[in-house]
Amino acid sequence: MSAEAMPAATSRADLRGRLQDWLPRLVLSPSVAAMLVFVYGFIAYSVFLSFTGSKMLPSYDWVGFDNYRRLFGLSAWTTALVNLGIFASLYILISIAIGLMLAIFLDQKIRAEGTLRAIYLYPMALSFIVTGTAWKWLLDPGIGIENTMHLWGWESFRFDWIKDRDMAIYTLVIAAVWQSSGFVMAMFLAGLRGIDNEILKAAQIDGASNLSLYRRIVIPMLRPAFLSAFVILAHLAIKSYDLVIALTGGGPGRATELPATFMYSYTFTRNQMGVGAASAVIMLMGVASVIVPYIYAEMRQGEDR
């Protein structure tokens, strides 16, 4: 190699080395850019719109907290919040109760465990639109369960919640629990399988009954599974939209209106974009209050990974 060529060769190697240093960041950058624009930029834009007097189209006149004041003055929004409160608490509670029970029962050396597990879980693969369609007709008093009971001779049987303003919200709970309780079962079952059998055997030798075994030892050890189930179900409940549209369309009247359906109708059909954006911001805050502490805890736990 001649003396003149030397510097060129080193600088080329240098360039290659520097490129190798930057390549990983270069590969990651489109995704990061997309996330910053489509997630965080869009959140900022929606937050901004919620402080403007936007109607059918975005406008940029600042109105301060007017939209939020109007939002919480609207009976439709308070109804949606109350409905969400009822729906979310029952949905989470019943899904966890059924999921835990099925998991504990399935864990007792049941012969057809695999088949049963597959049956419990398949609704999770369906779209909420399909689930809603199926339950809409099952719950319809004219052709559904009520009609069947009448034909089987139980004339006085009544099950017309879906047409009843006071009861319709519970039909939403039934369909949603049907869809996701199997998933909760799978989470608890994985938790149960992780428990060391030696602990259980030791407690049995000490004379603990099955009931107290589960209450005192097993269920407390399932704490992480409870937490995960709660977080997943709570954020699903706040985001619920498809199921309401397919099952009840928000009715009868406004009986099953939830924040997600409120946001959509105020933004896109009633042309109250400012109020719609404000309702979306409240929904985001709801989800964030559940998810952020969870992510924070999980990331601290996984510090070394």
Added chain:
Amino acid sequence: MSVATQTTAVRTGRIGRALIVTVLIFFALFYLLPLGVMLINSLKPLPEITGGNMMALPREPTLDPWRSAWSTAQIGVQATGLKPYFLNSILMVVPAVAISTMLGALNGYVLTKWRFPGHRWVFGLLLFSCFIPFQIVLIPMARLLGLMGLAGSLPGLILVHVVYGIGFSTLYFRNYYAAFPTELVRAAMIDGAGFFRIFWRIMLPVSGPIAVVCIIWQFTNIWNDFLFGVSFAGLDAMPMTVALNNLVQSSTGVREYNVHFAAAILAALPTLLVYIVAGRYFVRGLMAGSVKG
């Protein structure tokens, strides 16, 4: 379920067991009932449904409702059946799943094996983006798609699904690659292998299981999506879920329940098939989505 071999050491008596099995079978029936009812009634002529018992087996089984749902049912203003919308969904799902999975694999590789200052922040922000209620991005997304001329088109929908799918696909691959020995990557680097060479030759060959999990998850989510479809697809790019909802909710004419049931099963069929064929991976994906770290 990863450790589904060991069952509990708890012992139950004979009566206890009988009770447990009864409850388990009762719930199996509860989960099967809606699908069973839909299947049975999709094979009945309409009068048998409106004038009969939904639990009764069809007296004159017919495939007409299925034919109608697929090719002649009125959806919106057109009597095309679900066929064109099924095609839309396929054309939307395949590229969206492929792109988001590929990006997720590369991102996961960078975030575990080529760490840079602030990688935790990037991951935390990606993780949170998996869970946002999409209502918060609907208005700006509608504006942007309009400005880009992608409103009401398949490319627009694909873009939306890729963008909001990256979070989960990155999460899967990151957690999977985190368990892969970094020493092997270091050794390859010392031998002079570059960034992409290591990815192709070392990381991708071991990524089979997590790729299956990721593809199934993305496929199920994107196929089942309704909110983005109803907001951005317009009439031409309408996916299956939106078409099904339009069919079922349409208020004109006689309600053809049998056709609705056939249509609902058609809409559920692809994800159901995936579940039956690869249920193990499906469950693993669900669990990985709930247990991060």
